[in-house]
Amino acid sequence: MFTVAGGVIAVTVFNMTLAKVPSIALLKLIGAPDRVIVGMIVQSALILGVCAFVASVIVSHLLFPHFPRTVVLLPSDHAQFFVVTVLICLAASWAGIHRAFQVRAREVLA
Amino acid sequence: MNLALKDIGNDIVRFTLATLGVGAILVATIGINGLYRGVVYEALLIVNNFDADLWVVQGDGLGPFTEKSYVSGSLDNRLEGVPGVREARRFIEFNKQFLVDGQRKGITIVGLDYPKDHGEWLTLIDGRRLEAGHYEAIADKSLGAVVGDVLRLGRDDYSVVGIVSGQVDPGGDPLLFVTIVDAQAIDLFAPSEAVLLNRQSRSLSPNPSAQKAVSPRWRSHWSRAPIPRPYGNRSFVGEMSTCSRAKKSATPCSTAASGVSGSRFWRLSSPCLRWPAALSPSLFST
Numbered sequence: 001m002f003t004v005a006g007g008v009i010a011v012t013v014f015n016m017t018l019a020k021v022p023s024i025a026l027l028k029l030i031g032a033p034d035r036v037i038v039g040m041i042v043q044s045a046l047i048l049g050v051c052a053f054v055a056s057v058i059v060s061h062l063l064f065p066h067f068p069r070t071v072v073l074l075p076s077d078h079a080q081f082f083v084v085t086v087l088i089c090l091a092a093s094w095a096g097i098h099r100a101f102q103v104r105a106r107e108v109l110a
Numbered sequence: 111m112n113l114a115l116k117d118i119g120n121d122i123v124r125f126t127l128a129t130l131g132v133g134a135i136l137v138a139t140i141g142i143n144g145l146y147r148g149v150v151y152e153a154l155l156i157v158n159n160f161d162a163d164l165w166v167v168q169g170d171g172l173g174p175f176t177e178k179s180y181v182s183g184s185l186d187n188r189l190e191g192v193p194g195v196r197e198a199r200r201f202i203e204f205n206k207q208f209l210v211d212g213q214r215k216g217i218t219i220v221g222l223d224y225p226k227d228h229g230e231w232l233t234l235i236d237g238r239r240l241e242a243g244h245y246e247a248i249a250d251k252s253l254g255a256v257v258g259d260v261l262r263l264g265r266d267d268y269s270v271v272g273i274v275s276g277q278v279d280p281g282g283d284p285l286l287f288v289t290i291v292d293a294q295a296i297d298l299f300a301p302s303e304a305v306l307l308n309r310q311s312r313s314l315s316p317n318p319s320a321q322k323a324v325s326p327r328w329r330s331h332w333s334r335a336p337i338p339r340p341y342g343n344r345s346f347v348g349e350m351s352t353c354s355r356a357k358k359s360a361t362p363c364s365t366a367a368s369g370v371s372g373s374r375f376w377r378l379s380s381p382c383l384r385w386p387a388a389l390s391p392s393l394f395s396t
Contacts, residue, residue, distance in 0.1 A: 002139065005136060009135075055133040063137070077140070
């Protein structure tokens with residue numbers, strides 16, 4: 001299940017990076033160091049992951065008590081899922097970083 | 111200036127949609143994990159509720175939750191005589207379909223050993239616990255009944271005196287807590303047609319022990335309900351398996367059993383009552 005979640009998050013982060021390609025090219029042109037660009041991608045992936053996790057926990061607690069079967073929501077499970085989500089976001093941001101490194105600064109001039 | 115925040119602020123719609131997408135998949139993951147934990151929790155519910163140190167069940171089997179397990183009606187008294195046993199309680203559980211509010215519903219009836227067990231271990235959300243030996247029941251919320259409802263189970267009317275929440279069997283059917291004798295009565299109830307057919311097929315059976323069962327002396331007890339099941343030559347209290355139910359004692363017991371309960375057994379009130387009419391011939395082939 002986490003593999004699927006990881007895949008979805010990777011695709012989402014990759015698409016976010018794709019949308020930023022012109023901005024990344026401009027940053028490279030004005031001489032921003034790599035760590036700034038990588039930092040931006042990783043941070044946006046983490047913010048996405050954390051916000052999505054908080055939203056999902058809230059929705060779970062509103063939705064699952066109304067299920068016909070017992071759904072057990074444990075705080076220890078939530079903590080575990082949070083850690084896994086952060087790890088998945090970090091791993092998924094690799095896809096975006098890889099794409100960002102392929103951006104040539106000259107593209108923005110085209 | 112934080113580039114990531116600026117970038118998100120630049121296109122907030124895109125970020126919100128991405129969050130919703132990732133959030134949806136996380137909700138699904140949390141749900142799947144929670145459902146699995148819920149299944150395990152429901153399967154262990156009765157065992158954890160009763161919290162016995164030892165369960166005594168029919169020998170050579172895996173009962174009472176994986177298969178049927180019948181033990182003798184006097185087992186709890188005999189076990190209380192075993193050194194090291196502080197308390198023994200009986201246990202009955204079976205699933206049957208009933209008409210509730212015009213709808214057929216599957217309900218799992220759990221028998222509580224009444225004078226010893228009023229259901230103190232149940233967390234009520236409404237009503238009270240059992241205070242009479244007959245015709246009272248504690249229902250789970252998922253049954254849809256409220257305190258004061260009267261349910262027709264078998265031959266008698268049972269009034270719901272308490273409501274609990276989350277007490278379901280592993281199949282999802284609500285639990286209904288009644289006294290042991292009431293549970294026996296409900297289990298033994300069969301419509302008149304079924305009783306007559308059973309009696310007829312038993313009298314036609316080639317099995318000699320089945321023929322002997324239809325005795326005039328037994329028929330004189332027919333009008334009394336409930337009629338207990340026979341145990342005859344089938345000695346179900348053979349080997350004690352490792353489980354029995356008891357209260358946790360403060361001092362550790364020196365022997366293996368610190369309390370026992372029979373699963374699904376019947377009190378034989380008099381030796382002449384042997385064969386109830388409600389059994390099919392196949393049960394007589396031992």
